[in-house]
Amino acid sequence: MGKTIAEKIFESHIVDNPSDDIYVIRLDAVFCHEITTPIAINDLVTRCKDRVFDTSKVKAVIDHVTPAKDSKTAAQGKILREWARRHDIKDFFDIGRNGVCHAIFPEKGFVRPGFTIIMGDSHTCTYGAFGAFAAGVGTTDLEVGILKGVCALRYPETIRINITGKIPEGVFAKDIILSVIGLLGVNGATDKVIEFSGPVVTSMSMDARMTICNMAIEAGATCGLCAPDMTTVEYLWNFIREEYKTKDKALEAFRSFCSDPDASYVDIIEHDVSSLEPVATFGYRPDNVKSVREMEGAKIDQVYIGSCTNGRIEDLRIAAAVLRGNKISDSLRGIVSPATTEIYRQAIDEGLVAVFLDAGFCVTNPTCGACLGMSNGVLAEGEACASTTNRNFIGRMGKGGMVHLMSPATAAATAIAGHITNSKLYNGK
Amino acid sequence: MKNFSGKALFLDRSDINTDEIIPAKHLSENTRQSLKPYLFEDINLEGFDNKKDIQGKGIIITRENFGCGSSREHAPWALETNGINLVIAPSFARIFKRNMFNCGMMAVELSHEIISRLFSVFSKRDTEIETLFDKSSFILKSGDVKESVKFEISKFDRALVSAGGWLEYADSRY
Numbered sequence: 001m002g003k004t005i006a007e008k009i010f011e012s013h014i015v016d017n018p019s020d021d022i023y024v025i026r027l028d029a030v031f032c033h034e035i036t037t038p039i040a041i042n043d044l045v046t047r048c049k050d051r052v053f054d055t056s057k058v059k060a061v062i063d064h065v066t067p068a069k070d071s072k073t074a075a076q077g078k079i080l081r082e083w084a085r086r087h088d089i090k091d092f093f094d095i096g097r098n099g100v101c102h103a104i105f106p107e108k109g110f111v112r113p114g115f116t117i118i119m120g121d122s123h124t125c126t127y128g129a130f131g132a133f134a135a136g137v138g139t140t141d142l143e144v145g146i147l148k149g150v151c152a153l154r155y156p157e158t159i160r161i162n163i164t165g166k167i168p169e170g171v172f173a174k175d176i177i178l179s180v181i182g183l184l185g186v187n188g189a190t191d192k193v194i195e196f197s198g199p200v201v202t203s204m205s206m207d208a209r210m211t212i213c214n215m216a217i218e219a220g221a222t223c224g225l226c227a228p229d230m231t232t233v234e235y236l237w238n239f240i241r242e243e244y245k246t247k248d249k250a251l252e253a254f255r256s257f258c259s260d261p262d263a264s265y266v267d268i269i270e271h272d273v274s275s276l277e278p279v280a281t282f283g284y285r286p287d288n289v290k291s292v293r294e295m296e297g298a299k300i301d302q303v304y305i306g307s308c309t310n311g312r313i314e315d316l317r318i319a320a321a322v323l324r325g326n327k328i329s330d331s332l333r334g335i336v337s338p339a340t341t342e343i344y345r346q347a348i349d350e351g352l353v354a355v356f357l358d359a360g361f362c363v364t365n366p367t368c369g370a371c372l373g374m375s376n377g378v379l380a381e382g383e384a385c386a387s388t389t390n391r392n393f394i395g396r397m398g399k400g401g402m403v404h405l406m407s408p409a410t411a412a413a414t415a416i417a418g419h420i421t422n423s424k425l426y427n428g429k
Numbered sequence: 430m431k432n433f434s435g436k437a438l439f440l441d442r443s444d445i446n447t448d449e450i451i452p453a454k455h456l457s458e459n460t461r462q463s464l465k466p467y468l469f470e471d472i473n474l475e476g477f478d479n480k481k482d483i484q485g486k487g488i489i490i491t492r493e494n495f496g497c498g499s500s501r502e503h504a505p506w507a508l509e510t511n512g513i514n515l516v517i518a519p520s521f522a523r524i525f526k527r528n529m530f531n532c533g534m535m536a537v538e539l540s541h542e543i544i545s546r547l548f549s550v551f552s553k554r555d556t557e558i559e560t561l562f563d564k565s566s567f568i569l570k571s572g573d574v575k576e577s578v579k580f581e582i583s584k585f586d587r588a589l590v591s592a593g594g595w596l597e598y599a600d601s602r603y
Contacts, residue, residue: 015603019584024603035456036501042459049600065457072457079459122500122524138502138528144599152585152595154523186444187494191523220497222523284473285444372453372499393448393498395471 002260005225006156006193009133009257013116021155028115030145032060033101036120038079040143052087053149059091059110060084064368066095069375099340099366102126102214102308106206107340109239113228113254118145123308123390125216128193129209130236131228131257136217156222158193159184160265163200165274170426172318173208174310174388174407176200177215178279180271182289190220192266195259200273201226206235207314214309215390218286228254278426280386280406284394292410295420301383303334303415304397305361305408307371310388311339315408316347320355322412322423327360329418334361335377341366359415373397386414430591431514431533433560435487437569438513439552442474445491446498447525449473451507453499464503465510488558489516490547496525496536505532515560517567517580519544530586531595537580550574562590 003011016024030053037060044050052058060080068074077094084092093104102123105111113131118124120142127134135153137145145151161180180194194216201209209226216224233240233250244250277291282298305311305319316338328334336356338344344366347353356363370377371389379385379401388411392403404420413423422428449472451464458464469479489495489508495518496504505528508516514534519541521529529536539547547569554571561568567578582590592598 018588022583022585024599038459039461039502043596047596049596070457072459075459076457120500120502122498124500136500136524138500138505138524138531140502140531140595141527143596147596148599148603150599150603152527152599186497187520187522190494190520220494220522372448372456374453374456391448391498393446394473395452396448399452399454399471 001264002262004158004259004263004265005131005195005227005257006133006158006223009114009116010156015150018152022152023155024150024152025116027118027145027149027151028057029110029117030058031101031105031117031119032058032080032142033064033121034062034076034080035064036139036142038076040120040139040146041079041083044143044147049147052089052146055087055089057149058089058146059105060089061093061098061101061104062095063098063101063366065375066098066365066367097341099343100308100311100368103312103339103343106130106210107342109236112236113232114257118142118151122217123214125221125223126210126214126308128213128216128223128225129206130232131226131254133223135222154191156193157266158195159189159267159269160195160197161269161271162198163196163271163273164198165200165272167200167273168276168428170409170423171273171276171278172407172409173204173211175276175279176273177212178281178289178405179276181215181219181287183269183271184219186218186220186285186287188219189216192221193223193225194219194221195225197227202229205314206231207312210312211309215286218390227258277428278407278410278422280404280410280420281392282404284392286392286405292406292420292422298404298420299384300332300386300414300419302332302377302379302385303328303411304370304377304385304387304389305411306337306339307368307389308339309390310408311337311343313343313346315388316343316352319408319412320352322409322425323359323416324355326416328415331418332415334359334415335364335370336361337364337367337376339366370397386411386420430562430593432487433515433535433562434558435512436485437488437490437551437556437558438482438486439548440474440489440491441548441552443492444494444497445472447496447501447504448498450496450504451501456501456503461506462510464507468507468511483511487512487514489513490544491516491518492544493519495521497522500524502528502532505529505534509534530589533590533594535582535590537582539578539580543578550576
């Protein structure tokens with residue numbers, strides 16, 4: 001019997017099988033940020049276990065509230081910073097060199113096919129875009145990861161979503177993943193892995209693959225996964241050229257982390273996107289998905305473009321293409337947060353930042369802040385935000401606020417119109 | 430081992446997420462105890478008053494997919510600091526369930542049928558639940574009404590509850 005990507009990675013990392021279908025696996029990387037890690041550090045110190053299993057495999061970033069907004073968030077940054085120094089963690093990214101975790105760690109080449117990765121953040125599933133098995137965990141799992149380099153996980157069952165057809169112009173990865181979540185429901189993949197396959201995925205850039213894997217958790221999945229291919233090799237080439245010498249050799253090595261044709265899945269879903277329209281969410285659950293056409297005219301107070309879902313360079317290019325030569329409506333405010341310092345620089349070099357500024361957007365620094373209502377764009381009671389982020393839970397971006405999730409193209413078009421509307425990039429009826 | 434017996438709090442909604450259990454704006458707290466007043470602060474549940482309804486309760490019975498959303502272990506901590514160490518539901522989000530057992534707390538799954546029956550019989554009354562950990566059963570009592578329900582948790586989860594959590598367990602073995 002053949003094996004899935006998830007099974008292959010999992011089985012090559014097993015350390016122990018304490019009971020039933022629970023396996024303890026060895027970790028290739030443990031990533032940390034300043035919201036869930038300080039409390040883990042404090043606990044390890046209290047238990048006299050302030051150790052790190054391998055300082056080259058532990059990476060850290062300050063990203064959620066940066067710059068610090070008050071004494072408490074400043075203290076969180078301080079705890080992480082001092083811990084990184086104390087343990088000589090080389091890959092620590094502080095303000096000025098930082099970025100949203102799930103954008104900066106891939107950008108630095110830390111995510112590789114076949115890797116096992118955990119982080120105290122639910123959107124860790126993003127890294128599956130590289131053919132890595134990556135799971136979001138809580139603080140105790142993170143502590144054990146930091147201390148021992150292992151994690152206990154259930155043997156992975158996989159749902160395969162075969163994405164076929166021709167993506168209509170103006171429909172993007174975000175529309176596809178929202179439509180998948182609408183299909184599966186918020187509980188549809190709980191404790192399972194989603195493997196995204198098919199010609200549409202194969203033709204996607206790494207940025208787009210990260211967008212779809214990022215939201216696997218919104219259907220409850222442990223991890224979203226894409227098979228590594230030449231696109232993966234190209235993205236990582238600068239980091240792996242010494243190791244593999246040629247791109248073909250790298251590809252051959254990565255192929256060992258593709259699913260076998262006779263692998264077994266708990267479910268295989270065919271999803272033809274040929275007639276998919278741009279979509280957005282309308283309620284307090286990410287599976288409350290409707291076409292933008294049906295939501296046309298919904299009032300918006302703030303447009304937010306950024307986050308680990310849609311704050312990468314490709315997203316900014318798409319938004320800028322819609323905005324170029326236009327002003328945002330007087331009835332709302334716009335905020336864009338390039339997801340990393342590098343993306344910010346690139347956006348300046350490509351003239352995208354100028355487009356945002358000319359349109360009337362505030363271009364803020366890389367941070368997660370607004371997405372979870374902590375800083376840099378919190379909503380007031382009764383306000384609605386058109387957002388390229390990943391969660392529309394009640395109160396998510398601020399108490400009493402409503403979040404409509406959508407693609408960067410739709411968000412940009414909405415900013416110009418003052419209400420939810422389709423972008424000019426979409427020509428459908 | 431933590432206490433798993435106490436008064437029941439019924440939350441009649443599915444998909445109660447981690448932002449409802451503990452809003453992100455409180456994630457800048459660096460001690461568990463400071464989360465206590467904010468449990469269920471923003472929950473979308475008609476008639477629920479987080480100032481009154483949590484008091485004196487030790488166990489939550491709720492609907493499916495409890496704890497979906499973020500990975501924050503602040504969710505179990507906010508429950509624990511309010512004296513709630515046990516949540517019973519038809520299903521849980523993966524990370525939330527893991528976090529509960531990792532903290533030596535319990536997230537126990539019972540069938541839809543049993544949960545529906547417990548709601549219809551007990552949710553409108555003061556209900557006391559006694560947990561017999563070794564016998565894997567709950568005894569629900571309200572006035573003259575009494576019901577015993579068997580539960581199952583994995584050998585691993587049982588070991589974590591007995592060990593007081595995953596950290597002690599892992600550090601002694603790996």
